[in-house]
Amino acid sequence: xSPGRRELLILGAVxxxxxxxxxxxxxxxxxxxxxxxxxxxxxxxxxxxxxxxxLEWQGRYxxxxxxxxxxxxxxxxxxxxxxxxxxxxxxxxxxxxxxxxTAANIRxxxxxxxxxxxxxxxxxxxxxxxxxxxxxxxxxPFTVILDRKGSVQKRRVGAYSExxxxxxxxxxxx
Numbered sequence: 001x002s003p004g005r006r007e008l009l010i011l012g013a014v015x016x017x018x019x020x021x022x023x024x025x026x027x028x029x030x031x032x033x034x035x036x037x038x039x040x041x042x043x044x045x046x047x048x049x050x051x052x053x054x055l056e057w058q059g060r061y062x063x064x065x066x067x068x069x070x071x072x073x074x075x076x077x078x079x080x081x082x083x084x085x086x087x088x089x090x091x092x093x094x095x096x097x098x099x100x101x102t103a104a105n106i107r108x109x110x111x112x113x114x115x116x117x118x119x120x121x122x123x124x125x126x127x128x129x130x131x132x133x134x135x136x137x138x139x140x141p142f143t144v145i146l147d148r149k150g151s152v153q154k155r156r157v158g159a160y161s162e163x164x165x166x167x168x169x170x171x172x173x174x
Contacts, residue, residue, distance in 0.1 A: 034151070035132040035133035035144075035152065036146060039133060039146070040150055041053060041054075041055060042126075044121055046119070047103060047106060047119060049103075052120055059092075061088075061092055061094065061146070061148060061173070062144075062145070062146040063081065063084065063085075063095045063096070063143060063145050064098060064145075066100060066122065066126060066135075066142040066143070069106060069108075069109040070105075073140070074140055077160055078113060078115060080160060081115075081160075082095070082114070084165055084166075084169060085117040086116055088173065093173070095117040096117060096119075096120065097115065097119040097120065098120045098122040098129075099119055099122055099126075100126050100127060100140065101122075101123065106121060133155060137157065139158065140157075141157075143155070143160065145168065
């Protein structure tokens with residue numbers, strides 16, 4: 001191999017490595033600016049008290065819904081999210097609820113309303129996380145949708161209608 005060709009191959013390898021590093025660092029920077037890194041690394045207990053991180057579901061399309069048992073629009077939206085989980089779970093969609101409520105209130109509510117997706121107990125500490133994700137008013141329900149790489153694709157304050165949620169998930173799954 002000629003010295004010129006060797007230098008060209010080495011230069012190409014360095015450029016490819018720099019491009020790969022840039023892509024990874026760029027994604028992390030975008031996630032940190034969007035609040036996605038905080039969301040994925042946040043830890044909340046599930047209803048059995050076991051700490052859970054949203055990182056557990058990385059690699060899936062994550063529909064993270066902040067809600068409360070006392071929130072009327074939240075209560076209306078929960079069956080839609082449950083249906084979306086059941087319909088699209090096999091396509092890599094994972095709905096996770098983070099309740100701004102106590103574990104006792106959530107358990108009592110879920111005796112009446114059945115949800116097939118994980119529910120985490122956020123209590124008041126989840127409000128700061130919602131604000132870091134762009135929900136400066138702290139309104140509920142609040143939904144953040146992340147792609148398989150963990151990048152925020154959509155934020156929404158207020159309940160989804162069935163048609164709106166169907167449209168969002170169809171766009172995500174294309």
